[in-house]
Amino acid sequence: MFEEEKSLIKNKIRKYLTEQCIEASGLEFRQIPFSGEWGLAVPLFPIAAGEARSGKKVIVPKRAQALAEAIKEHIGEPPAGFSHIEATNGYLNLFFTTSKYAKRVVDTVMDEGGNFGRGSDRNKKVMVEYSQPNTHKSFHVGHLRNVILGGSVCRILEFTGFEVIRANYLGDIGLHVVKWMWNYLKNHAGEQPGENKTHWMNDIYAEADQLFQEPENEAEVRALYARWNAKDPEIVALWEKTRQWSLEGFEQIYEQLGESFDRIYFESEVEDSGIVFIEKLIEMGIAKDERPEGPVFIDLDAIEGTQDEYRVLVVLRSDGSSLYATKDLPLAIKKFEDYDLDESIYVIDARQSLYMKQVFKTLGILGYEWADKLYHLAYELVNLPGNVTMASREGTVVLFDDLVIEATSRAKAIVEAKNPELTEAQKDAIAEAVALGALKYTMLSRDNMKVVTFDWDAALDFNGQAAPYIQYAHVRAGSILRKAGEESPKTCEFPDELEKSEVDLIELMTRLPNEVQRASSEFRPLAIANLAFEMAKTFNDFYNTCQVLNTEPEIRAYRLRLVAAAKQVIATCLNLLGITAPGAM
């Protein structure tokens, strides 16, 4: 916002500096801290420092202050929309006329509604690959971080004008699948999945994993693996049927999380083409074939002339079977063929950073001009206390549905206490929104590269900096508007004297467009999570100090609009985070 004012002021300053023969580089606007009033701050340190560098004998802070004062003198009367100008600490501070500023911000938010902060269409197509669970296995809290991060990034990218294609890449083949089928045939033949399909699938897998420790069982699993590899119709049919159960189970989870995918890729679908692809690389001399003594690999450091930077990428086992890289290379190509992408993003945990770098480099070496459009969006793991990594086979997991059930029942208990008059259905809906919101917010409110240590108490703490706090502010705003009735003034005047919380609220709203852009370009929902909390906190302060309904009509009018605008901005933030805002709590 305020681009016109900014360029006007910039021009004035530039004009002055040019007259004084001073290099005018590094002119930019900052926010004035401790705002009781709004304004634009222009630090003059860069200008003064520039003079110092060019040989003038100046003490930078003093010079910056002198420049600020001189420019203040030069500008003279504040331009339209500004009330006064100050020169302090080397900054030139230009303060807006409170009434005009407030009116303008609130009007803008109300006019644009849910589109306030939205970026214009960029005409760019971005694929985001995320979630990537293995079929026939569990879905735990570690997987949750990936889905929530990926989902939020997609929403933010869309909001900033990208066309987003959500892709999921499922691990539907491999030893784990065969183990599962073996146990099913041997101990659970004919059984059907229960209500919660993923949980049921995982129970059979976990049991299979245990039984697999016995040598005779392992031998049976290997034998079944051979049948499956030979495309035994009976086994293939079982594989297809059971994979479908897994898919339906994941679908339940995605639906609950509010996620959906435009395109699902299966590992099985790129395996054969991957092996053919690797054969081609061998022919080209890019991959080295040491079979049967060794595997097929690409010596990236040798090709690039680097040392210990790209290492060696193994692309095929010595027995000719496929590895991750066997499939990831052709999949990357397929994505660009399918969708003619401008960018391809991989939401994958940070342990695979080197691997991702290797895959991207390999595609670059092969001459794909889009190789530099590949981006690894790395994030850290969710560990258990004591730095224990979640692993299905170790039994060190918190399963998604266990967590959701617990969170929801705790939220339900609180709604029961707060709002006993609501219907069961309403209470359930609120409990779910609160529980899932809380889980999502804990994942999104820390930076991508920070390890999350999962703690039941922390995850289920609905107080303080957490989603329910933000949702509650939204509910309160809605409640005021509802009680106000039909009346919603189209526009109204703001006074020059505003309460601090009103001032702060308006200032926070103006940050949304910038924060959204930042979150988008850095793939960091955290920026939005922070703003949402700040908004809620300030709104609660406002709620406590400023009466809306029981006050004089003129005040009531602008405060109502302020409440509506604040509610809108909070709602937009929550949307971008994938958190639903209930109507009551």
Place this chain on the structure above:
RNA sequence: GCCCCUGUAGCUCAAUUGGACAGAGCACUGGACUUCUAAUCCAACGGUUACAGGUUCGAGUCCUGUCAGGGGCGCCA
């Protein structure tokens, strides 16, 4: 041995990307519900930003080194 990430209040985390006085939540202490929903608010407490140098007018942020924790390095995914 090499590479990457992290290190900020007792705990969990922020910090508008190099700017004004490093801020929140939790926990602890003391207050506020006949008033728009107290899942709230106010006050108090809490800091050598791991350490040592360097660059800069200015460093939690950048560069070098050290320490601590985590992760990764030719047939796991």
